[in-house]
Amino acid sequence: xxxxxxxxxxPYLAGAVAGLVLCLSVLIAGKYFGASTTYxxxxxxxxxxxxxxxxxxxxxxxxxxxxxxWQMLFVVGVILGSFxxxxxxxxxxxxxxxxxxxxxxxxxxxxxxxxxxxxxxxxLFGARMAGG
Amino acid sequence: MELIYGLVTGILFGFLxxxxxxxxxxxxxxxxxxxxxxxxxxxxxxxxxxxxxxxxLKDFGIVSxxxxxxxxxxxxxxxxxxxxxxxxxxxxPGTAAGALGEGRWDALIVILGMMAGAxxxxxxxxxxxxxxxxxxxxxxxxxxxxxxWNHWVVIVVxxxxxxxxxxxxEKKNV
Numbered sequence: 123x124x125x126x127x128x129x130x131x132x133p134y135l136a137g138a139v140a141g142l143v144l145c146l147s148v149l150i151a152g153k154y155f156g157a158s159t160t161y162x163x164x165x166x167x168x169x170x171x172x173x174x175x176x177x178x179x180x181x182x183x184x185x186x187x188x189x190x191x192w193q194m195l196f197v198v199g200v201i202l203g204s205f206x207x208x209x210x211x212x213x214x215x216x217x218x219x220x221x222x223x224x225x226x227x228x229x230x231x232x233x234x235x236x237x238x239x240x241x242x243x244x245x246l247f248g249a250r251m252a253g254g
Numbered sequence: 255m256e257l258i259y260g261l262v263t264g265i266l267f268g269f270l271x272x273x274x275x276x277x278x279x280x281x282x283x284x285x286x287x288x289x290x291x292x293x294x295x296x297x298x299x300x301x302x303x304x305x306x307x308x309x310x311l312k313d314f315g316i317v318s319x320x321x322x323x324x325x326x327x328x329x330x331x332x333x334x335x336x337x338x339x340x341x342x343x344x345x346x347p348g349t350a351a352g353a354l355g356e357g358r359w360d361a362l363i364v365i366l367g368m369m370a371g372a373x374x375x376x377x378x379x380x381x382x383x384x385x386x387x388x389x390x391x392x393x394x395x396x397x398x399x400x401x402x403w404n405h406w407v408v409i410v411v412x413x414x415x416x417x418x419x420x421x422x423x424e425k426k427n428v
Contacts (some may be wrong), residue, residue, distance in 0.1 A: 127287025128273070134420065137296035141303025143266050148317045151259040155267065157347040158372075161365075165372040182379035184415045190259035197351045199264020204355030206274035208263070216357040220279030220344060229367060235377035237342050242350070242367020243374065245339025249347060250375045251386070253322045 129211045153192050158249045160197045162186050268352050271296075279344035279354035280400070286341050291428045298416040305409050321396055327389025343367065 124129075126212050147153050166183040169176070177183050208214035227233060274296045284290030287317045311317040329386065340346050343364040353361035358376050398405040 123262075130275055131270075131273040132419075133274040133276065133295035133358045134299045136270045136276075136300030138269060141300040141307065143263065143270070144300065144304045145307030145311065147259070147263045149311060149362070151256065151263070152317070153256075153259065153263070155263075155348075157351065158368075161347060161368045162372040162376070162408070165369040166376065168369070169373055179401070180379075181383075182374050182376040190320045192256045193324040195257045195260030195266070196264035197320040197348070199261045199266075200268035200348060200351040200358045201264075201355040202261075203265035203268025204272040204277060204352040205268075208356040211273075213272070214357045216359065218359040220283075220358070220360065222280040222283055223344070234360055238344070238360045238363040238368035239340045239370070241342025241344070242364040242369075243371035245336050245340070245343055246347060246371030247375050247378075248332045248334070248335025248337070248339055250372065251382070252329050252336060253325075254332075254336065254347075 126207075127210045127212075129213050153196075155194055155196070156254075157197050158254050159186065159198075160194045161246050162250065163191070163194060195201065204213055205235060256272050268355055271349065271352045277345070277349040277356065277358075277384075278293055279353070279358070282346070282349065283341065283344050286337075289428070291423045295420065295423060302416055305412070309345065309405055309409060319396045324392040324395050325387060326388060326392070327386045331386060 145156055148186070162183070163186060166177055166180075166186065166188040168190065169183075177188070205214070218231055219229060223234055274292065275281055276293050281290055281292050285293040308317065308319060312319050343350070345361050345364050347368060350361045350364045354365065382408045396405070396408075397403075398408045401408070
């Protein structure tokens with residue numbers, strides 16, 4: 123069990139096991155890994171609370187089908203799995219600003235959060251366009 | 255049942271990504287700056303095992319693989335946007351979730367931004383459906399179908415290239 127509390131695994135080994143987990147997932151559940159559709163579903167489900175008529179008219183939200191599905195639980199699982207791994211190796215640290223960012227741009231949280239938000243908007247818009 | 259499979263698979267994948275340290279901003283931006291190759295090692299290893307496993311299962315008719323259509327307009331413009339956004343955010347849609355799990359609060363802001371980006375895309379979709387998204391549409395193509403090679407030849411060639419890259423990474427100690 124001591125391997126589970128180690129802080130790092132070889133990225134080659136962890137990657138190869140991740141490839142194996144993918145094969146098993148396709149074999150057992152028929153599901154390939156993905157995350158970006160979950161952002162569409164959760165945005166649509168939230169938007170439905172404030173503007174349900176607008177969402178019902180949206181061709182994109184309608185073709186995506188707004189429901190809790192395999193992938194949404196997969197993304198929740200990624201959060202939990204990462205949390206469990208970090209806890210077991212005592213690697214969990216609440217930090218707001220990554221160290222590489224800090225060295226280059228300083229410790230201003232508002233600055234980091236603004237760029238983080240804008241980056242998220244652009245990345246997901248691009249991902250959906252490109253079919254991811 | 256489908257939901258339980260999703261949760262368990264996600265837990266395994268999140269665990270592996272945390273152990274390989276690939277969900278960190280420094281590793282992702284480090285990969286884009288070509289100073290840290292951890293992500294390349296993780297992803298290319300997963301791709302080698304994944305492509306061999308999936309095509310093996312597919313050849314026996316046990317699983318199905320549905321390739322997405324290639325549309326140059328959508329893939330190039332969307333890909334460029336994704337790269338810019340990923341570099342600014344420091345997390346991709348999957349790693350943002352993992353980063354939040356190990357305590358990185360800026361990943362939560364990225365997740366909120368991604369939900370806003372998804373809502374924005376839903377608004378822009380009707381206008382793009384008949385324009386950008388149709389430019390340079392080649393349908394469901396693969397390397398094997400373009401080159402006219404058997405898919406196992408493509409798999410072997412790619413695996414050799416990836417292992418060659420691993421050799422370089424280790425030699426240069428990156």
